[in-house]
Amino acid sequence: GLAIGIVGLPNVGKSTLFNAITRAGALAANYPFATIEPNVGRVMVPDERLGALSQVFTKGERVPPIIPTFVEFVDIAGLVRGASQGEGLGNQFLANIREVDAIAHVVRCFEDGNVIHVANRVDPLDDIETINTELILADLSGLEKRVQNLQKKAKGGDREAREQLAVGEQILKVLGEGKPARAGTYEGAVPREFGLITTKPVIYVANVGEDHLTEDNDHVRRVREFAAAEGAQVVKISAQIEGELAEMPEDEARAFLHDLGVEESGLDQLVKVGYQTLGLITFITSGEKEVRAWTIHDGETAPEAAGEIHSDLQRGFIRAEVIEWNKMVEAGGWAGAKSKGWVRTEGKDYVMKDGDIMNVLHNM
Numbered sequence: 001g002l003a004i005g006i007v008g009l010p011n012v013g014k015s016t017l018f019n020a021i022t023r024a025g026a027l028a029a030n031y032p033f034a035t036i037e038p039n040v041g042r043v044m045v046p047d048e049r050l051g052a053l054s055q056v057f058t059k060g061e062r063v064p065p066i067i068p069t070f071v072e073f074v075d076i077a078g079l080v081r082g083a084s085q086g087e088g089l090g091n092q093f094l095a096n097i098r099e100v101d102a103i104a105h106v107v108r109c110f111e112d113g114n115v116i117h118v119a120n121r122v123d124p125l126d127d128i129e130t131i132n133t134e135l136i137l138a139d140l141s142g143l144e145k146r147v148q149n150l151q152k153k154a155k156g157g158d159r160e161a162r163e164q165l166a167v168g169e170q171i172l173k174v175l176g177e178g179k180p181a182r183a184g185t186y187e188g189a190v191p192r193e194f195g196l197i198t199t200k201p202v203i204y205v206a207n208v209g210e211d212h213l214t215e216d217n218d219h220v221r222r223v224r225e226f227a228a229a230e231g232a233q234v235v236k237i238s239a240q241i242e243g244e245l246a247e248m249p250e251d252e253a254r255a256f257l258h259d260l261g262v263e264e265s266g267l268d269q270l271v272k273v274g275y276q277t278l279g280l281i282t283f284i285t286s287g288e289k290e291v292r293a294w295t296i297h298d299g300e301t302a303p304e305a306a307g308e309i310h311s312d313l314q315r316g317f318i319r320a321e322v323i324e325w326n327k328m329v330e331a332g333g334w335a336g337a338k339s340k341g342w343v344r345t346e347g348k349d350y351v352m353k354d355g356d357i358m359n360v361l362h363n364m
């Protein structure tokens with residue numbers, strides 16, 4: 001699955017957002033360092049296609065269960081100015097952040113005199129720079145040690161070490177210029193063992209009060225400019241509103257959003273942008289037994305998608321029956337779709353598309 005790590009300075013709204021995610025509803029405390037324990041919460045990936053398909057495959061009283069995919073959010077505590085110098089950026093922090101696929105960087109864009117800001121003023125670009133600097137410094141110190149080791153191994157004639165060393169030195173140069181590792185291009189793949197943080201894509205989460213959910217304030221505008229220059233995405237949310245939404249039944253939540261003038265909850269947007277940022281798509285398996293979503297990388301083939309369901313299905317893959325989800329809804333089921341000639345037979349080279357329904361034919 002996909003895991004997104006939530007980072008940001010203290011008091012920007014991380015816990016508020018995270019509580020909305022877990023629906024834990026624990027009270028967000030109004031002082032810095034309130035978030036101590038890293039935590040994991042799961043959010044369903046919203047997908048209206050699954051509901052429509054569940055109706056198609058309902059037989060009498062039997063409604064097939066919907067099994068969505070999930071995104072994991074990891075609350076990564078402990079980032080403050082100077083953290084990488086040993087004021088708090090501990091091993092736990094590094095272990096947590098190294099595990100995630102992408103980073104959601106929460107930035108305070110709301111004004112509220114009652115909520116202390118760690119630097120005593122709301123300045124999102126300064127906050128972003130503080131966090132980014134800490135992450136770059138963390139990568140620098142980790143990579144410097146690794147490069148020293150690689151130098152020794154390379155001298156001993158280790159060929160792989162020599163190749164990794166070349167990439168490592170190029171990355172050190174980029175980090176040394178105060179840039180994240182993802183800003184550079186390297187001859188050769190960046191080894192996973194480097195454990196770098198700044199290679200991961202970042203989504204900036206601009207946390208606003210409900211008064212700025214529809215129209216941006218200046219803080220949000222500045223974040224958008226900064227992110228655009230970096231090629232990063234911005235999701236504007238109100239962590240407080242997300243918390244309220246998390247407590248409501250779905251239809252009530254929809255009406256509440258409508259009254260606020262927005263179509264989609266911030267969390268849903270964040271999940272979608274996370275998908276886009278990482279180049280992920282959804283395919284579906286569908287029938288009277290269940291309607292189920294699966295996450296794969298854009299560009300993966302039918303056998304690779306089958307492997308997501310079960311490794312045996314990839315090994316024993318013969319061919320796949322594939323149909324677009326909306327065609328299935330229109331046809332009203334497999335039998336109807338087949339009689340209309342809408343179910344295609346695809347082979348091993350077929351590249352999956354978002355919203356494909358697949359039935360794997362295999363020899364297992």
Ligand code: GDP
Pocket residue numbers: 008009010011012013014015016017028029030031032033034035110111112115207208209210238239240
């Ligand atoms: P964290 O330290 O980043 O985890 O921040 P918290 O989630 O604990 O939030 C710090 C304080 O800011 C809490 O008192 C929240 O209620 C408050 N807060 C969070 N989001 C908003 C918002 O959108 N508007 C306002 N006015 N306060 C917020």
